Amino acid sequence: MEIKEITLNELDTEKFISEKGQEISSLVGEGLSINALSGGVDSAVVTMLCHRALGDRLKTYFIDTGLMREKEPEHIVSLFKDMGVPVELIDAQKTFFDALKGQTDPEKKREAITRSFYKDVFGKLVRDTGARYLLQGTNFTDIEETVAGIKRQHNILEQLGIDPEQSYGYRVIEPLIQLRKSAIRKLGKSLGLPEELYNRPPFPGPALAARVIGEVTPERVKLVRNATTIVEEELSQSKAFQYLAILHEDRVTGIRDGKRDYGFQIEIRCWESTDAKIGSPTRLSYDILDRLAERITTEVPGVVSVTYNITKKPPSTIEAI
Amino acid sequence: MEIKEITLNELDTEKFISEKGQEISSLVGEGLSINALSGGVDSAVVTMLCHRALGDRLKTYFIDTGLMREKEPEHIVSLFKDMGVPVELIDAQKTFFDALKGQTDPEKKREAITRSFYKDVFGKLVRDTGARYLLQGTNFTDIEETVAGIKRQHNILEQLGIDPEQSYGYRVIEPLIQLRKSAIRKLGKSLGLPEELYNRPPFPGPALAARVIGEVTPERVKLVRNATTIVEEELSQSKAFQYLAILHEDRVTGIRDGKRDYGFQIEIRCWESTDAKIGSPTRLSYDILDRLAERITTEVPGVVSVTYNITKKPPSTIEAI
Numbered sequence: 001m002e003i004k005e006i007t008l009n010e011l012d013t014e015k016f017i018s019e020k021g022q023e024i025s026s027l028v029g030e031g032l033s034i035n036a037l038s039g040g041v042d043s044a045v046v047t048m049l050c051h052r053a054l055g056d057r058l059k060t061y062f063i064d065t066g067l068m069r070e071k072e073p074e075h076i077v078s079l080f081k082d083m084g085v086p087v088e089l090i091d092a093q094k095t096f097f098d099a100l101k102g103q104t105d106p107e108k109k110r111e112a113i114t115r116s117f118y119k120d121v122f123g124k125l126v127r128d129t130g131a132r133y134l135l136q137g138t139n140f141t142d143i144e145e146t147v148a149g150i151k152r153q154h155n156i157l158e159q160l161g162i163d164p165e166q167s168y169g170y171r172v173i174e175p176l177i178q179l180r181k182s183a184i185r186k187l188g189k190s191l192g193l194p195e196e197l198y199n200r201p202p203f204p205g206p207a208l209a210a211r212v213i214g215e216v217t218p219e220r221v222k223l224v225r226n227a228t229t230i231v232e233e234e235l236s237q238s239k240a241f242q243y244l245a246i247l248h249e250d251r252v253t254g255i256r257d258g259k260r261d262y263g264f265q266i267e268i269r270c271w272e273s274t275d276a277k278i279g280s281p282t283r284l285s286y287d288i289l290d291r292l293a294e295r296i297t298t299e300v301p302g303v304v305s306v307t308y309n310i311t312k313k314p315p316s317t318i319e320a321i
Numbered sequence: 322m323e324i325k326e327i328t329l330n331e332l333d334t335e336k337f338i339s340e341k342g343q344e345i346s347s348l349v350g351e352g353l354s355i356n357a358l359s360g361g362v363d364s365a366v367v368t369m370l371c372h373r374a375l376g377d378r379l380k381t382y383f384i385d386t387g388l389m390r391e392k393e394p395e396h397i398v399s400l401f402k403d404m405g406v407p408v409e410l411i412d413a414q415k416t417f418f419d420a421l422k423g424q425t426d427p428e429k430k431r432e433a434i435t436r437s438f439y440k441d442v443f444g445k446l447v448r449d450t451g452a453r454y455l456l457q458g459t460n461f462t463d464i465e466e467t468v469a470g471i472k473r474q475h476n477i478l479e480q481l482g483i484d485p486e487q488s489y490g491y492r493v494i495e496p497l498i499q500l501r502k503s504a505i506r507k508l509g510k511s512l513g514l515p516e517e518l519y520n521r522p523p524f525p526g527p528a529l530a531a532r533v534i535g536e537v538t539p540e541r542v543k544l545v546r547n548a549t550t551i552v553e554e555e556l557s558q559s560k561a562f563q564y565l566a567i568l569h570e571d572r573v574t575g576i577r578d579g580k581r582d583y584g585f586q587i588e589i590r591c592w593e594s595t596d597a598k599i600g601s602p603t604r605l606s607y608d609i610l611d612r613l614a615e616r617i618t619t620e621v622p623g624v625v626s627v628t629y630n631i632t633k634k635p636p637s638t639i640e641a642i
Contacts, residue, residue, distance in 0.1 A: 106583070116382070213571045250534045250571045250642040252575065253427065255634065263636075268626055280611075286604045289631040297636050304636045307588055307628035309502040310610040314616050315582065315625045 006178045007142050014192035020175050021053035024135075027173060034059045036122050036289035037087055040078040041174060041200050042137030045184050048191045049175060050135050051085045060085065061131060063121050065113070066093030067207035067221060070229045073077040079194060091216075092121045099275035100209065100216040104249075106321040109216060113206045122147070123161040138174040139184060141275075181275075201242050202276065202318075210321045212251030223247050227299045229264045234292055240282045241273040245296075246320045254304025266296050270308075271318060334511035340495050342374035345456075348494060354454035355380045357443050358408055360397040362521050363458030363497060363579075366505050369512045371456050372406045380450060381406065384442050387414030387481050388528035388542060391550045400515060403573045413442045414539075421530065422536040426572075430537060431605070434527045436576025442455060443585075444482040459495040460505060495591070502596075522563050523597065523639075531642045535570030544568050547621045548587045555613055558593040561603045564593040566617075567641045584625035587617050592639060600634040 006016070021169040032091050037047045037060050042087040060080070064073040077087045099120070126134065178183055182203075188198030204210040208228065211219050227245035246267040254261045273279035294307040309316065327337070358368045358381050359580065376565050385394040398408045420433040420441070437561070447455065466589030497505055502523075524530040533541050548566035556564040568590040574581045594600035614627040628639065 070367045109414045158492070203496075213573070250569050250573050252534070253638045254636045255638050256636055261636065268631075279606075285608045286602075286631075290633075293632045297632060304632070305630065305641075306632045307630045309626065309628045310589075310607075310614045310619060311625070311627045312611075312614065314585075317576050320626075 001090070003140070003143055003177055005180070006183060008180070008183045008186060011179065011183045011186060015185065017052070017191065019305070020049065024050060024053045024175060026172060027171070028054055028057055028133050031057065032059065032129060032131045033057060033134055033135055033173070034126055034129055035135035036060075037062045037076065037080070038116075038203075039072055039197075040137070040203055041181065041184055041188060041202070042139055043194055043196060044076075044197045044200070045138040045188045045191060045261050046135050046175060047085060047087070048188070052191070058135070059131065060126055061122070062087050063090045063092050063117065065096045065117070065207060065291050066218065067096060067113070067209045067216070069203075069232075070225055071209065075303060077220060079197065080218035089116055090121065090125070091178055092116070095120050095278070097216070097218055102215065104214050106115055108210055110206055110321070113209055117163045123291045127161070132170060134172045137176055139176050140180050151296065154229050161165070176305050204319050206321070211244060211246045213247065214319060220247055223264065223300055223302070224266075227296050230295045231268055231270075231301060232291065234288060234295070235270055235284075238270065238282060238284065238288075240320060241271045241276070241279065243258070243268070243270040243282075244319070252305045256304070261304055264300075264302045264305065265305040266300065267307045267309055267320070268292060269318070269320075272315070273313070273318075276318055277313075279318060281308070281310050281312070283306070300307055324461070324464055324498055326501070329501070329504045331509060332500065334503045334508050338370060338373070338507060338512065341370065345371060345374045345496060348492070349375055349378055349620055351452050352378065352454055353380065353450060353452045354378060354456055354494070355382070355447055356382075356456035357438075357452055358361045358383045358397065359524075360393055360518075360521070361458070361524055362502065362505055362509060364462055365397075365518045365521070366509045366512065367407060367456050368401065368408070368459040369404070369509070369514055371392065372511070379453065379456070381408045382411055382443070382446055383408050384411045384413050384438065384541060386417045386438070386494055386528060388417060388530045388537070388538065388551075390524075390529065391546055400518065404513070411442065411446070413437070416441050418537070419538055423536065425535050430642070432435060434530055436449035440482040445532060448482070450539075451625070453491060455491070455493045457495050458497055460497050461499055461501050464498060484580060487503060513580055515602070525640050527642070531640050532565060532567045535642060540573055541568055543623055544585065544623070545587075548617050550626070551620060552589055552591075552613065555609060555616070556591055556605075559591065559603060559605065559609075562592045562597070562600065563639060564589070564591040564603075565640070573626045577625070582625055585623045586626040586628065586639070587621065587624050588628045588630055589613060590639070590641075592634070594634070594639075597639055598634075600637075600639060602629070602631050602633070605629070 037043045047060050062077050076219040077089050080087045096116045099116045101110045103112055185198045207217045208221050208224050211224050231243055231245045248265040251262050252265050254263045270282040272277040272282050296306050297303050358364045368381050370411045383398050398410050401408045418439045418518055424430045424433055495523050506519045529542050531538045532545050545568040552564055552566045569586045572583050573586050575584045591603040592600040593603050617627050618624050
């Protein structure tokens, strides 16, 4: 089946909300549907769109992987609570860190996170609640990238530990599949989401694990989380497309109180881009770069060195892993 | 014995060359003396100062460790040949790479290089030639740093594999020990060295091995050597104190011809400093940074990412290892 894009200009948000809502409601009927909210634009919009259509026939979970930004799980749940949308917070940190233990290969790390998320945690919730409908924030770019072979196509039911043969009746609903990110942001605004949600910068699926080179441990995630907080505070006014901090596995020599300190290095990336397909480093002022280096080496324990990435995409990618 | 500094202002170069030359000549007498030229300011000045004083009572070697910059060994030897100073080039690449094999710890790598240099290669030359005088470019800052505990004090004879008990008669002569770098440069100019020698930017003792994080192999030195050539070409006009390229051990995701390329990262450092004790990153223009990233990712095979270090010293150090 070919999927036809609804462009930003074509999108009539009120009409879309009303028609898509009726479609979802009649599909789900008296059944129970379930979705996972990550705080990203796509899942936030799915949550609000489907909450409006389904009310308490929708159960929304926020899975705390231990890989989120500072106070992010509680903050997102509280934002939705304020809008009258109940979200259950699931602490799954141990499951994720156990799965990541000893893994240093980027692909193995991604697999461990995907498996923990879909099979071990969300899959169990799906099976336990007896939900028959899974709502996913898949968008038009995801579909394009699957066709282009950039991302692997996921068989969502298999990932959830559900055997399609034995589990007749499960259904995945992807209400945003005809929209690109810009149209989804417009829809989010129209749905009454706060700007920090509908204009949220892109954040990788594996969350902060994508920003730890080498093994992902609670200690190393804590370091990159601290650095991320600083980078986001300092660059939120930059109007850049995306900005991030990466913890390297390599250690470098530094000096503290006149003594050698073999410490950590943090890499900062800040991107000018419209669609993430190509990008170039933001020309941040050296005053800002100085301040970033100063804060990170002072506030993040053990960091003695900070770099700024100066490579375009391609040949770089937005994230390091 | 306390060593008294001769400051840049105090230094009368002609007087120093004449008096120090006579002192060295009478010390060495009819014996043979030996020194190792690395191409750095200190060893270049020692070579020229002692060549003038000793003529063919001095034998100078350039040891090709395999860790030098592009064409550096041949170039330095040829510069001295043009000035009438014979220098013997010793190919010791295998010795060094064998010693570095499998070493990833910075201190172990330094030890392997020091041992290869002093004991295996230069020590053998000292013993084989029967030289009784070793000329070294130790300077006043080296002495200060030894006292301050920043660098380890070296027992040079032990490092050369010479037992002081059994080898009575060996003598180490350090003619530059009262001078700091700026005074040594002034002396070099006065000795008629070309500016590229007396104004040579500082270069670490372990050479490019100090700029390879992780294992130092011929292949990895070749990568950092290529990047170094580009950085030196692009930044030679910057008037910066020092500039360098570092090959990381961490690999990062890149994209080439639309496909994932898990490649290398090069870090550039460029320092404003007067004495290397403190320093800050040069505020290079983004046009230069763009050009550096473009050239390195295009010309150095496998590199997909380039960063610029934005940390001051302290807490960073000039070099990474």
